[in-house]
Amino acid sequence: MTVLVGYVPTPLGEATLRAGVEESRRRTERLLVVNMSRDDVLVDAHRAASDDLARVERDVTELGVEVEVVRVEQGTDPADALVRVAGERDASVIVIGLRHRTPVGKLIMGSTAQRILLDARCPVLAVKEDGA
């Protein structure tokens, strides 16, 4: 059983990571950090650079939590990728960041967080932007 964190290189992503570390301590389970970038765009703002991921791995290990960092670079849907990895790794909880979206924004682009909340088979812990 693992705790899965959907990581993006933003302040909200860092907050999500902190919540994930706490959660994996509480459950005494491994932490799995997943960063997903779409493969149909030239540049994805959600893609974490290699040194960024290395830093995450180092920091979390220093905190005494067993961690694995995974980068998903195929596919066009982060929600789908996260839920799939959660199923494969038998995650006990998924930790994601929740951003405020305008109704119009959601209508046009859809909401990744909403899709994860609905599709995931395990509990989902949502970290709010205000807490970041």
Place this chain on the structure above:
Amino acid sequence: MDNVSALLGGFADVITPMNLLFALLGVIVGTAVGVLPGIGPAMTVALLLPITYGLPVEQSLILFGGIFYGGMYGGSTTSILLNTPGESASVVTALEGNKMAKTGRAAQALATSAIGSFIAGTIGTMLIVLVMPQVVNFAISLGSPEFLAIILVAFVGTAAILGSSRVRGFAALLMGITLGLVGTDFVTGQQRLTFGSPFLADNIDVVVIAVGIFAVGEALWVAAHLRRKAATVIPVGRPWLSKADWGRSWKPWLRGTALGFPFGAIPAGGAEIPTFLSYLTERKLSKHPEEFGKGAIEGVAGPEAANNASAAGTMVPLLALGLPTNATAAIILAALMSYGIEPGPLLLTKEPDLVWMLIASLFIGNFFLLVLNLPLAPTWAKLLRIPRPYLYAGILFFASMGAYAVQGQPFDLFLLLALGLLGFAMRRFGLPVLPLIVGAILGPLFERHLRRSLQTTGGDVSGLLGGPVAWVCYGIVIVVLLWPLIARLRRVVDRGVDGTGGSGSGASGPGGTGGSGAAGVQDDPYVADRQSSPDDRGRELHDSTPGSSSPAPTRKEPES
């Protein structure tokens, strides 16, 4: 000083709200398509051609001029931030520009390229004002045989000098000429290559050819290579330059301008060769040679000035002779013809207002571009986040609409699709696209001059030789065509002198080194506006290009 007063008249004409709006629209669209790899100004102008049919000729030319200049600005943003050139003309910029960005100097790289582009564009446009009327004065005395020879130089130049191999270049050229032949013979009324179809009797519209090859071909190519890992954005602040950066930039800007302009003006010049030359010059002259390969600002300033100056240079043969030297110019030429204006030396006497207004609008567009690009470069980079399916769906929509709008015939849509498949196949097999477009647009013109020359001498071949201009042109054609033979003979002679028969150095043998000329730049299948596949550009230069060249088309991790 006649020219200057005519230019001032042009400024007076161009400063109307509507014209300024079109200039602004042109530079915005131009920058956007410049930023996006694979979508170039040539494709955009082709897509917009049918839409501009409803506009007055002045405004559509202002729009196209803005797109053309804008593409040169936008391309550098992608080169610097992504190591993927947005345009083939910015391949060299990526060499130093991306290194600068990785060491945290992205803002300076963007600033030097925007300011350099502005300076080169302004000087280049000023040079158009000075040079173009002289060329017209000279060209006005030329007859059909001379034009025939000049067009032949353009044909041979685009086919033999650009692109990876001569055979592919000439194959593309012949395909283009063949497409240009379809229709009714204008002298005898005979049907040619129409296969009895009434739809083909009226020639294939240039819009359909250009949109099919550029837009549909590129869309199919991208669709075939859709999956590709995304890159990480490099954060940039507000572009600015320190005093030291100014000091190191201004000479490369001027040298780049001096190199770019003449190369833009000669057929087969294009922007790729002068940018490489500028890069090599700066590396040689730099006071900080150790910085080259690690992010030297001179290596960004020079090539960026060169590509804008060459864009300005392109306007000289286009306006003075009616001769396009790159794909965008070829399509602008087609646009002129669609308005019933005959391009050529008489353009300046027949339509002086139009010409001077276009040049004035280039000055204004260039200024807009500086304002738009210097503070907003990071904003433009956000365009790279648009998912490709959305982008290419839009392009295909405009392409189909444009092709249908030409004559309102469904037949044109099938033709568009067939030409799109041809464009895809050409990209797949590495055929350059530019010779095809040049062949299709200049082919009929070539035939007309050929017919006219032969008619004046009653079919005697001596009529083709014309005067000294034609002789020089034929001389150039022969030298270009025979160059591989000459080079081989020279090598044999050298070897004979050395007395070392052996296997030879082979360094300059054709295909001996398969490395990409743009060492360090991603060998990316769809950067390539394949019209001028950038990876082949530096064939004759790559021995001196720094860094290791990786022929493998695998993508390097940007942050490794």
